[in-house]
């Protein structure tokens with residue numbers, strides 16, 4: 001038996017080993033396919049034994065994800081993926097626990113669990129498939145749909161202000177917050193790898209095209225002709241530059257970010273804001289997260305912030321261990337006899 | 346002054362005062378010392394939902410009732426023999442419950458104009474004839490406490506706060522209780538605050554000696570030790586017993602214990618108790634809400650823990666959808682509902698039995714679970730173990746019902762030898778073993794495969810699953826098959842639970858059938874009417890779903906069946922539905938345990954005045 005195991009272990013796994021034999025039931029052309037493919041490609045390289053992966057989800061198109069990964073998987077109920085995943089992780093911190101969730105699942109019905117999971121720094125990796133629409137229920141607006149959006153449930157335009165997912169995550173001090181997009185496989189894989197290596201809650205917002213109900217929602221950020229002017233890549237230690245010729249920069253004037261041109265000689269690369277992923281102070285990450293709502297600003301992709309903090313699951317185990325050190329392993333008889341007892345003969 | 350000692354068989358005392366007066370503490374100390382004195386006992390804490398209601402008000406009154414005896418007793422007592430009233434509001438609220446000619450010990454220091462007005466007294470009841478027939482003992486408890494603590498340099502407020510210990514000391518003297526355990530408790534509790542420690546001890550002793558020296562009492566009382574079965578005892582509340590039961594189940598199953606919970610009255614004490622025992626490897630997770638608590642519990646069960654969630658009625662309502670998920674994924678877990686007065690927020694600190702139908706039926710779809718109910722505070726221990734055993738063996742959620750009275754109430758517990766608790770066998774599928782997530786064993790249970798085991802990677806979830814493979818499946822026939830499979834599995838538990846026992850004749854005119862926390866009151870009522878010559882039998886259900894397999898047979902043997910319940914007849918409904926028989930009901934939904942005398946009256950009403 002042990003020989004067999006070691007043989008299996010030395011055999012390098014491939015994307016195929018992470019693909020379950022179930023038919024994938026997303027609409028043809030859905031951005032979810034790419035996310036699944038990138039995850040299957042990335043998984044063998046994470047240094048995590050296959051049997052230690054647990055994928056948990058809630059309800060929604062994205063939440064079918066666990067069925068397609070040939071790992072342990074749990075398809076939960078609407079909004080509760082993170083709570084289920086928390087139980088898995090606390091029960092067995094040895095497992096690598098991943099959650100696939102959507103904008104409705106994570107931020108509407110599951111909003112409470114999202115903020116509390118981040119707050120606790122539970123060691124869970126969260127992939128938010130943000131398509132800014134309800135797909136599975138056939139096209140109502142979601143908590144990330146832009147204000148004014150016309151959908152089946154908002155024929156006159158939505159009057160809700162949307163959530164800004166990275167801003168919410170940073171607001172509750174999530175320790176790893178990143179953004180990527182379905183149509184940039186390399187970048188998405190890189191973000192998945194970074195998330196896997198992070199100890200603590202790792203949150204990736206993935207813009208995902210729903211070609212049935214919200215087609216093209218992110219085309220400005222993914223299509224070759226437009227992308228360069230609308231996206232800024234955040235890389236640690238590098239200036240925030242964008243534009244076809246990298247001819248535009250973000251500068252920080254006090255707490256106010258500004259888009260400037262490097263073309264007219266007034267500003268140089270040296271004036272640009274240099275991204276620091278590891279800044280403990282969340283202020284700059286916050287500013288970056290709000291670019292999406294600011295006229296004329298590019299949408300940041302990459303890691304907003306990554307900080308270190310002890311995890312809830314780790315602390316639970318530390319407490320148990322140190323308590324056992326002081327009190328000794330629990331003894332039922334001693335427990336029963338604690339307090340005042342008396343004997344009848 | 347030597348006082349003569351009167352021997353009593355049985356006493357019911359109620360301590361009552363402001364919620365800030367420490368009545369629960371006083372009551373539990375008296376209980377502890379009474380247990381050490383070897384009496385059988387039963388308690389009923391009764392406190393308001395407000396943490397510190399304005400002092401002196403009627404709705405701020407907090408009470409603790411204790412019944413103790415030289416023989417086996419079943420209830421905290423219908424009506425107190427003695428009331429200790431710390432203020433006018435406490436007197437007013439509790440007077441109607443007392444026995445005729447009960448003794449009332451009043452703290453006269455609190456009977457000033459302001460407190461009388463707060464209690465809506467037009468005139469001072471100590472001065473008019475409204476307490477006629479009672480034996481009123483007037484003691485200026487507050488004032489005497491202040492005098493006793495005169496020399497201590499603590500604030501007036503701090504001194505005043507010691508008055509409950511003065512009252513406790515007096516009661517210790519009056520009922521010949523040992524005082525040492527409370528002195529030790531004070532040392533332990535206030536060791537870091539030496540002045541407060543000294544003050545409380547002084548107040549306690551002063552109360553005790555006051556009893557001895559005053560002429561208010563011409564005699565004191567003694568209650569012989571109860572002749573209980575041999576063994577070592579300790580006093581235990583239902584919530585503590587529940588927590589201990591799960592720790593025992595964890596040890597006996599060798600599964601790590603996980604509790605996912607959200608604070609809710611009156612269940613929080615289980616969370617408190619379990620969170621103290623990290624050295625048993627207990628993981629308590631105080632979640633962000635009831636739903637997260639149960640969802641995390643499901644996750645922990647999936648990962649291979651003995652997974653528990655604890656709550657009360659409103660919380661169970663919130664957990665409903667997730668319990669359905671646990672049914673669908675067929676994972677073992679126990680959901681404890683310490684029932685309280687409903688509906689909605691209802692009476693958070695009071696007891697009720699109105700969640701039975703919710704437990705048995707309250708989910709969308711055909712979602713059968715096993716439901717158990719504890720009968721007494723100490724019984725919660727056994728039921729927690731039984732719930733864990735069934736959950737694991739049948740891979741099913743089990744709902745364990747207790748109630749506010751059982752949870753907070755306490756009684757002596759005959760501590761079981763650890764070896765006498767049977768092991769709970771667990772089988773996890775091992776690497777290399779043949780594995781299909783929804784195959785079935787002889788109990789119709791599906792296999793439990795722990796994440797982390799190489800080669801057993803599989804997916805489960807809330808969507809309907811194909812028989813054996815566990816793949817998502819929408820086939821009509823498969824769905825029909827699985828619906829029946831889940832039901833049959835729960836029905837199968839019937840083969841594995843004890844028969845319903847009948848106390849008294851096995852055949853006759855009347856069977857009193859109860860369930861849950863009314864066991865004590867029903868037993869007392871049946872015992873009493875039997876003594877007066879009636880022929881009445883009693884049976885008490887612990888397994889509410891499925892029922893014991895001989896239930897139909899038992900019911901058939903009686904001309905009439907009376908079901909007393911603290912609801913509008915929920916067990917009665919289930920019995921009628923399942924066995925197509927008519928039953929009589931007795932229902933009082935007052936947020937309080939039954940008085941056995943009320944059940945007695947109903948039995949006599951059914952059987953007719955004695956021939």
Ligand code: SF4
Pocket residue numbers: 025026027029030031032061131135136209210211212213
């Ligand atoms: S509805 Fe949209 S999100 Fe859902 S599977 Fe189809 S394309 Fe994808």
